[in-house]
Amino acid sequence: MNIINFHLKNFRNYDDESVTFVPGINILVGNNGQGKTNIIEGIYYLLTGKSYRVQREHELLKWDKEDFHLYGDFIVNHHKIFLESHFQDRKKRVKINHVPCQRLSDFVGTINVIFFSPDDLIMVKGGPSERRRFLDLHIAQIRPGYVRLLNAYNKVIQQKSALLKSYNEKSLKSSQLQLWNIQIVELGTKIILHRDELTKRILKVADEIYKNITSEKEKLTISYYALGKKNSQDAIKEFPDLLNQKMDQEIDRQMVLVGPHRDDLQILLDDKPARLYASQGQQRSMVLSMKLSELELIHQEKGEYPLLLLDDVLSELDSFRRNYLIKFIETSHIQTLITMTSAEKQLESGAQFYVDKGHIRRREG
Numbered sequence: 001m002n003i004i005n006f007h008l009k010n011f012r013n014y015d016d017e018s019v020t021f022v023p024g025i026n027i028l029v030g031n032n033g034q035g036k037t038n039i040i041e042g043i044y045y046l047l048t049g050k051s052y053r054v055q056r057e058h059e060l061l062k063w064d065k066e067d068f069h070l071y072g073d074f075i076v077n078h079h080k081i082f083l084e085s086h087f088q089d090r091k092k093r094v095k096i097n098h099v100p101c102q103r104l105s106d107f108v109g110t111i112n113v114i115f116f117s118p119d120d121l122i123m124v125k126g127g128p129s130e131r132r133r134f135l136d137l138h139i140a141q142i143r144p145g146y147v148r149l150l151n152a153y154n155k156v157i158q159q160k161s162a163l164l165k166s167y168n169e170k171s172l173k174s175s176q177l178q179l180w181n182i183q184i185v186e187l188g189t190k191i192i193l194h195r196d197e198l199t200k201r202i203l204k205v206a207d208e209i210y211k212n213i214t215s216e217k218e219k220l221t222i223s224y225y226a227l228g229k230k231n232s233q234d235a236i237k238e239f240p241d242l243l244n245q246k247m248d249q250e251i252d253r254q255m256v257l258v259g260p261h262r263d264d265l266q267i268l269l270d271d272k273p274a275r276l277y278a279s280q281g282q283q284r285s286m287v288l289s290m291k292l293s294e295l296e297l298i299h300q301e302k303g304e305y306p307l308l309l310l311d312d313v314l315s316e317l318d319s320f321r322r323n324y325l326i327k328f329i330e331t332s333h334i335q336t337l338i339t340m341t342s343a344e345k346q347l348e349s350g351a352q353f354y355v356d357k358g359h360i361r362r363r364e365g
């Protein structure tokens with residue numbers, strides 16, 4: 001999957017700017033605060049309908065402007081796709097090959113993208129929600145309908161939470177809660193199965209990559225904990241009972257305590273929780289291994305590598321891991337956009353683009 005060209009209008013610090021990329025490595029070079037990350041964010045937004053930096057689109061608008069427009073040509077499976085996203089009056093409109101797309105969730109996954117930045121360390125260091133997000137973002141790219149499933153589940157959780165907050169008498173609640181619980185089991189089971197399957201597939205690839213990156217003997221283990229259990233099949237069988245057992249507690253605490261919205265991905269290094277015991281360097285290697293596994297899995301699934309966006313990643317890696325990553329990208333022919341400052345050690349390969357105060361210029365030679 002390749003991006004051929006990209007256009008930004010009134011997006012962040014860009015007025016009206018176009019750039020044409022090359023199939024292999026594309027390096028966006030410039031001083032701090034010139035707009036390198038904004039290009040990456042714009043492409044990610046165009047492909048996923050979301051920014052990874054802000055919740056509200058409003059913040060993506062160039063200051064004092066009323067609408068922004070992003071568009072570009074992509075190649076997927078030898079077919080050209082023209083994709084546009086327009087944001088105005090708090091609404092976003094997406095068009096694929098000039099045809100309006102009714103639901104964004106139907107589009108997500110058509111063109112796959114993997115984004116990687118130093119903030120991804122939060123996958124290891126942060127709380128369970130970060131790890132669930134990692135799984136969900138990946139599944140959304142390879143399983144059509146997953147975004148709709150997640151949205152439906154989250155809506156049920158919100159409605160059940162609202163019910164828990166609104167009543168005082170226990171007798172009133174239990175029958176109504178049962179109705180929501182049936183839906184939680186139905187939708188939640190599907191989410192657990194997707195996440196469990198993905199975790200097992202990531203594990204197969206990630207441990208191997210981790211060993212290559214570190215040339216160490218440590219073992220990387222990743223397991224999905226559904227409803228607090230290591231075995232997802234057991235968790236699914238016990239799901240309705242667990243909901244019943246926790247009903248009084250849910251009523252007391254006025255929150256939904258059972259379901260995949262509270263699940264976690266356990267990441268171990270030599271059987272010890274990586275979050276607590278792994279060094280910063282080991283954690284970086286784990287995240288890199290998991291990200292590269294994502295690339296491999298999308299390749300297995302779709303027959304093509306996704307577009308890879310690396311924001312400020314290279315400066316964080318030592319020369320061995322940096323070289324490993326570049327070699328991986330080159331040998332797999334993955335189209336990659338890399339941001340780096342002018343002060344960093346430049347790569348020998350790749351087309352260079354100079355980014356300066358919201359302008360992008362290809363550097364020849």
Ligand SMILES: Nc1ncnc2c1ncn2[C@@H]1O[C@H](COP(=O)(O)OP(=O)(O)OP(=O)(O)O)[C@@H](O)[C@H]1O
Nearest residue numbers: 012013032033034035036037038059060061062063
């Ligand atoms: N909504 C906005 N409207 C106009 N300018 C904005 C907006 N949001 C951010 N900016 C500007 O964009 C610039 C930051 O761009 P970006 O984050 O892409 O920097 P960068 O080139 O990646 O820098 P670094 O190397 O420091 O990461 C800043 O100058 C900031 O003031």
